[in-house]
Amino acid sequence: MPQLHWHQLPAPARASVEARAGTVERVTTVQAGSVADLTAILHTSKGETFCKAVRETHRLAWLHRREAELNPHLPDLVPRLQWHVEAAGWIMLGFDKAPGRHVNVAPGSPDLPRLAATLSVIAATPAPRPPVRIQPATTRWADYLPPEVVDGDTLVHTDMSTANFLVDPYSISVVDWAMPCRGAPWLDTTLMIARLIRAGHTPAQAEQWAAQVPAWRDGPPDAITAFATACAARSAEWAEQHPAPHFRELADAGHDWVRYRRQS
Incomplete structure (x- = not known):
């Protein structure tokens, strides 16, 4: 299934993310992983965040919740989870942007x-x-x-x-x-x-x-x-x-x- 763009997410979902991440000023869609419906770099008023989002109805949506749960226990070479937002039927995770x-x-x-x-x-x-x-x-x-x-x-x-x-x-x-x-x-x-x-x-x-x-x-x-x-x-x-x-x-x-x- 083709990746969605940030603006295709429901407005309440985007608003819930912006309440945590800051106002989204620009979005760079990236191809990453095989489960997420959206993967993108959010350029916000507070900085840059790598966002991955999946519909709650996706058969593998539980993997996103599991990744959020595990992140604080992973080694330093793993980008840290900044926020975990669930709204309007979507699970959305925001990580430190990893350069390279x-x-x-x-x-x-x-x-x-x-x-x-x-x-x-x-x-x-x-x-x-x-x-x-x-x-x-x-x-x-x-x-x-x-x-x-x-x-x-x-x-x-x-x-x-x-x-x-x-x-x-x-x-x-x-x-x-x-x-x-x-x-x-x-x-x-x-x-x-x-x-x-x-x-x-x-x-x-x-x-x-x-x-x-x-x-x-x-x-x-x-x-x-x-x-x-x-x-x-x-x-x-x-x-x-x-x-x-x-x-x-x-x-x-x-x-x-x-x-x-x-x-x-």
């Missing part, structure tokens, strides 16, 4: 060491505890793996799209925490490896990069192989269900990596 461009994971990219350092920080971050709700990885992957393979108490982002890593001259911000889980500390890095292979790395080169992340370097090899196999299988299922070519490309990259690990 999408991370480049191609071979030779200068972003790669910083990306490894960023994933190392996440891998060392404990998952929030109750009453904050976060799905266990054992539930997320229950149809593919025994629970002991992915179980753990670490914060896991799970969506390693390069669009979720914004690089500026000083830092990398990690955005779109709609689907995190609690699990083993090496899961995110393992999920990123298929994206490096898709970008042109050999499986050996991708593993050499991943070894910069201590949690992955010290992770159980058999569990990593089992998880990589499950990821490749799930990507192949998505490729059958969705026409977007990147699903097939990720599935192919995942299968290449699994073959490499089994032959090594």
Whole structure:
């Protein structure tokens, strides 16, 4: 579904946001995520805010409420939630605007060491505890793996799209925490490896990069192989269900990596 423009939101919804964010003077629509009906930078009388909004009737609207609940418990490399407004049938979240461009994971990219350092920080971050709700990885992957393979108490982002890593001259911000889980500390890095292979790395080169992340370097090899196999299988299922070519490309990259690990 095409993204909406700010002015297409109901007037009461916009007014409720402006009561928190300031008068909206200009709007820059951006393409981000796959759930929100609107994603935009709001240039207001109080500054700039990244806004994502979704209809309350959207089948995944609960992800926005979950992201708002989790945000205060996430590491410093995550843009902070400024406000959470629900009005006129809409859920609207406003975050600190994260500067930067999408991370480049191609071979030779200068972003790669910083990306490894960023994933190392996440891998060392404990998952929030109750009453904050976060799905266990054992539930997320229950149809593919025994629970002991992915179980753990670490914060896991799970969506390693390069669009979720914004690089500026000083830092990398990690955005779109709609689907995190609690699990083993090496899961995110393992999920990123298929994206490096898709970008042109050999499986050996991708593993050499991943070894910069201590949690992955010290992770159980058999569990990593089992998880990589499950990821490749799930990507192949998505490729059958969705026409977007990147699903097939990720599935192919995942299968290449699994073959490499089994032959090594």
